[in-house]
Amino acid sequence: MRRVRIRSFLALSLLAVLTLSWTIYVIAAIGDAGALHLGEGRPSRAGVWIAALAGALLAAVFLGYGLRRWIARPLEAMGRSAREIAGGDLDVALPDSRIREIAEVRDGFEAMLAGLRQSLAEREALEEERRFFIGAIAHDLRTPLFALRGYLEGLEQGIAASPEQAKKYVAVCQDKAGQLDRLVSDLFAFVKTEYPRTARAGETLDLAEEVRRAVEGARGAAQAKEISIVAAPPGDEPNLISGDAHQLSRAFGNILENAVRHTPPRGSIVVRCRPEGDRVIVIVRDSGPGFDPEDLPRIFEPLYRGESSRSRDTGGAGLGLAIARRVFRAHGGDLTAANRPEGGAELRGWIPGSRV
Structure with missing residues (x-):
């Protein structure tokens, strides 16, 4: 026309x-x-x-x-x-x-409508995700609470007649309380990473040092399964970034916890940190079974657990890797996952480097 x-x-x-x-x-x-x-x-x-x-x-x-x-x-x-x-x-x-001016007004309305439709669709998707999130968390909280209540009632009613049996009941209660603590901790961290407004307004950090600390923190859990966990030497080049040390520690902790959980006894985990162009990258490789190909596109979704790689019995809420990716993205980077050709999983994250 x-x-x-x-x-x-x-x-x-x-x-x-x-x-x-x-x-x-x-x-x-x-x-x-x-x-x-x-x-x-x-x-x-x-x-x-x-x-x-x-x-x-x-x-x-x-x-x-x-x-x-x-x-x-x-x-x-x-x-x-x-x-x-x-x-x-x-x-x-x-x-x-x-009339061209009227047509331009119409085109403006069309653009506004397209934006409104997209915003509405995103809001509905977010609301659906929130409902699912709350329902899943409620379910995961209810499971250990139900077991905890049952064992406590057993102790109260004297079902555990012998000291050994009572000790067993107490150990189970402690385990379920630990699951609840991890669930609440994961939930708090996940909600906190939804609002990363100040994530990059932190201090200058040596990412290799943060990785080394995270490896040391995971060493106890790895040794309990006789897993070798090693942080490869970072080299002579600096690995400086600008970020939040607490959030990054949480992200690395979640990644290594996931690796330890799914690496079989006497397996190995290798962590590398090195500069690459204007980025600093972190690579975590394990000798576990890797990710199920069907699960791989969804492993960073909140609350998602693949049948072969996630289990509620571990006490996790399926939030660990979702939190880790959000932390990396809040720092201007990203976190991806893949299966290694020789077997095992690989998580690769990067953050923009900082010039001093």
Whole structure:
């Protein structure tokens, strides 16, 4: 559809009015002069002006029709559409126009509608995720609570008659209390990473040193399974970043906890940290079974547990890797996962380097 600007439309309309009026005036004048030449009497100037006025009125009618059709009606339709949008109807059809300015307003409304539709879809998806999140957390909290309550009632009712049996009941209660503590801790960390406004406003850190500390923190759990866990030497180049040491410690802790949990006894975990271009990367490789190919695209989803690689029996809420990725992204980087060709899993994260 070819479009014209309002000023061009008005100029053409005015030109048409003047042309039509002048044409009628000239025709009337020529006719009056012909009548004089034939001896039919004196020319009537009033008749000429009446004809010219009639032509002007006719032209004005056509002009008003054009203004009504090409400008007023589209604007009225646009107003109705705007009211429908305000009423919540985002599927309203917007009118088109041959006038370029009106068409540009329409295109603006279309862009606004597209943005509103996208925002609404994202809000609905977020709300659905929140409902699922709350339901899953409630379920995971209820499971150890149910067991804890049962064992405590058994102790209260004297079911554990012998000291050995009572000790066993207490050990189970302690284990379930530990599960609850980990669930609440994971939930708190996950919610906190939803608002990473100040994540990168931290201090200058040596990422290799943060990784080394995380490895030392995971060494006890690894040794309990006779797993070798090693932090490869970082090399001579600096591994400096700007970030939040506490959040990064949490992220590395979650990654290593996941690796230890799914690495079989007498397996190995190797952690490397090195600069790569303007980034500092961290690679964690284990000798476990790796990720199920069907689970791999979803392992960073909150609360997702693959059948072969996640289990509620471990006490986790399926939030560890989701928290880790959020921390990396809050620092301007990212965290990805893959299976190694020779077997085992690999988690690779990166954060922009910091220049001192």
